[in-house]
Amino acid sequence: MTRTITLIAATALLSLGACAKKRPEVLPPAPVGSGADAGAGVADPNAAGGAVVPGSDADFQRSVTSNTILFALDQYDIDAQARSILDSQVEWLNRYPNVRITIEGHADERGTREYNLGLGDRRANAAKNYLAARGVSPARISVISYGKERPVALGSDEGSWARNRRAVTVIIGQ
Amino acid sequence: MIAPVLSLSLMLLVGTASVPAVQEAPPPQPALQQAPAQAQPAQQEELVVDVEGGVQPGAQLSIAIPVMPAAAVAQTPAGSTDALGRQLAEVVGNDLRNSGLFDPLSPGQLRQPSFPEVTAPTFDYWGGTGAQALVQGFVRANGDGTLTVGCYLYDVSTRAELTRQGFVVSPSDWRRAGHKCADMVYTRLTGEGAYFDSRVVYVSETGPKNRRIKRLAIMDQDGANHRFLTNGQSIVLTPRFAPNQQSIVYMSYIGKTPAIYVYDIGSGRQRLVVQNAATTFAPRFSPDGRYILFSMARNGNTDLYRVSAQGGQPQQLTSSPGIDTGGSYSPDGQRIVFESDRSGGQQLYVMNADGSNQQRISFGGGRYATPVWSPRGDLIAFTRLGGGFRIGVMTPNGSGERLLTDDWQDEGPSWAPNGRVITFLRSGRGTSGKADLWMVDLTGVNERRIPTPLDGSDPAWGPLRP
Numbered sequence: 001m002t003r004t005i006t007l008i009a010a011t012a013l014l015s016l017g018a019c020a021k022k023r024p025e026v027l028p029p030a031p032v033g034s035g036a037d038a039g040a041g042v043a044d045p046n047a048a049g050g051a052v053v054p055g056s057d058a059d060f061q062r063s064v065t066s067n068t069i070l071f072a073l074d075q076y077d078i079d080a081q082a083r084s085i086l087d088s089q090v091e092w093l094n095r096y097p098n099v100r101i102t103i104e105g106h107a108d109e110r111g112t113r114e115y116n117l118g119l120g121d122r123r124a125n126a127a128k129n130y131l132a133a134r135g136v137s138p139a140r141i142s143v144i145s146y147g148k149e150r151p152v153a154l155g156s157d158e159g160s161w162a163r164n165r166r167a168v169t170v171i172i173g174q
Numbered sequence: 175m176i177a178p179v180l181s182l183s184l185m186l187l188v189g190t191a192s193v194p195a196v197q198e199a200p201p202p203q204p205a206l207q208q209a210p211a212q213a214q215p216a217q218q219e220e221l222v223v224d225v226e227g228g229v230q231p232g233a234q235l236s237i238a239i240p241v242m243p244a245a246a247v248a249q250t251p252a253g254s255t256d257a258l259g260r261q262l263a264e265v266v267g268n269d270l271r272n273s274g275l276f277d278p279l280s281p282g283q284l285r286q287p288s289f290p291e292v293t294a295p296t297f298d299y300w301g302g303t304g305a306q307a308l309v310q311g312f313v314r315a316n317g318d319g320t321l322t323v324g325c326y327l328y329d330v331s332t333r334a335e336l337t338r339q340g341f342v343v344s345p346s347d348w349r350r351a352g353h354k355c356a357d358m359v360y361t362r363l364t365g366e367g368a369y370f371d372s373r374v375v376y377v378s379e380t381g382p383k384n385r386r387i388k389r390l391a392i393m394d395q396d397g398a399n400h401r402f403l404t405n406g407q408s409i410v411l412t413p414r415f416a417p418n419q420q421s422i423v424y425m426s427y428i429g430k431t432p433a434i435y436v437y438d439i440g441s442g443r444q445r446l447v448v449q450n451a452a453t454t455f456a457p458r459f460s461p462d463g464r465y466i467l468f469s470m471a472r473n474g475n476t477d478l479y480r481v482s483a484q485g486g487q488p489q490q491l492t493s494s495p496g497i498d499t500g501g502s503y504s505p506d507g508q509r510i511v512f513e514s515d516r517s518g519g520q521q522l523y524v525m526n527a528d529g530s531n532q533q534r535i536s537f538g539g540g541r542y543a544t545p546v547w548s549p550r551g552d553l554i555a556f557t558r559l560g561g562g563f564r565i566g567v568m569t570p571n572g573s574g575e576r577l578l579t580d581d582w583q584d585e586g587p588s589w590a591p592n593g594r595v596i597t598f599l600r601s602g603r604g605t606s607g608k609a610d611l612w613m614v615d616l617t618g619v620n621e622r623r624i625p626t627p628l629d630g631s632d633p634a635w636g637p638l639r640p
Contacts, residue, residue, distance in 0.1 A: 117476075118476035
């Protein structure tokens, strides 16, 4: 569903571009669906009005405690709050055993770029390992690290940094 | 598009007869004899710029770089030769000023030498300007469509010619002749290696912090000839030149599969380096261009690998639990410096190129990241984390650590080809989080921003162009 909307948006932009005067340096739309776009724990606004398709990412976000778990500075261990969130995700994933997911790992801006790619991978894998230990088949789970490239909170303060050190579970379909 | 085969050739204008093209230029004989320099006893100290201690503002070498006259006014694809003579003097002046070591006199206040004066400077006049050194040159459009740019350096007080060079360039490469001229002046007066005729590849940034659009871009080190290489549809990170400058290795999120790619500058084509589902990043060429050193994250663990630049099976170099990344070869290709958090936080390590003999070299407070070996081999530049991010250098055995910058977030150093200047990215605090490209010299005194059309990050300085 998210994907469909994205495509429609992209098509709309393209047709606008076609109508407009040709400019060589027109920037393409921003990368989409990186998790940052949805925002941690924020319901998909597209899902608000219409029917939510069972098994979709909107359904997932509405049903689980959160799609996002947070980490301490430079850490990647799954704490009690993260466990409870992931447990709610396990429950939903067990209901839709054919659904595949991607776990995005993120870091705050206080690490260097390359190190944060490794750190994001660590966090995504920590979440993956927990889900797998609770019975979700690892074959259903892919991971991707965004390092510090896609923050959800834009400030340079403790509160923002805490929100950005995260792993986000995204439904990618059957 | 810059053709891979360069049409710039270097002529040494030695004596009067070696190069006919220049021989016929300024006719007067006295200047070409270089008699004053040899005849005069060496009473005065040689004109030299001491780079070691750092040159404070106000103490730079005063240098005059007047408009370079044209042998004859002629139209070229890059404009008329007399306009080029003006612009060339500006290119030379800007390069030297940006080095922080020279104080070029304003060209508008200087007389424009006639063509014959190029090899016979009016020293009485130049002595009155306060200039210690004088750079004169000329421009000529050749019959075959090329340009010849002559470049002469004089010591104003001894009235001696110190050196001269001539460059034959295609009109589209006219700025390179200016950079080569500035390099000649810089190397002759400082004793350091050249670096002005070089390029920088970096990531051009625009848009909000949470949806930043990032595009590969390439430009001359002074910001000219800027060109975008990718369209911004995918996140791109950490581009680095191949030693032959014909390709760039970088990381891209194309297809939502973060991996390293080699981008061919001539064709604009790119190819995946390692066929693997795992995340590959932090790529860097070996000095001979045969290998690409990179990091691969698998199951939460990151190790260093190398792979043939043509692709194929990667060879694993480190296997410690932890994040090993940021690998960079020594100039002889025998060793690798990298960062690892195996001891807890990020620290710097040096190992042999095959992964053996891993030794920690950083022991200060805070964390150390993004090490890069100097092309001269004598130093390693790094980012030190603790409070803010700062750029520093240390020797390959970890001694002699010095921090060069002090700002909120300076990250990702990359060396100029002469190993005396470092470019890096500086990020701003807060919601905008804008990043810019900066450079600093080894003394830490001369720090300045590199102008870019948009924001910029991850600069990588290329080698000196041939």
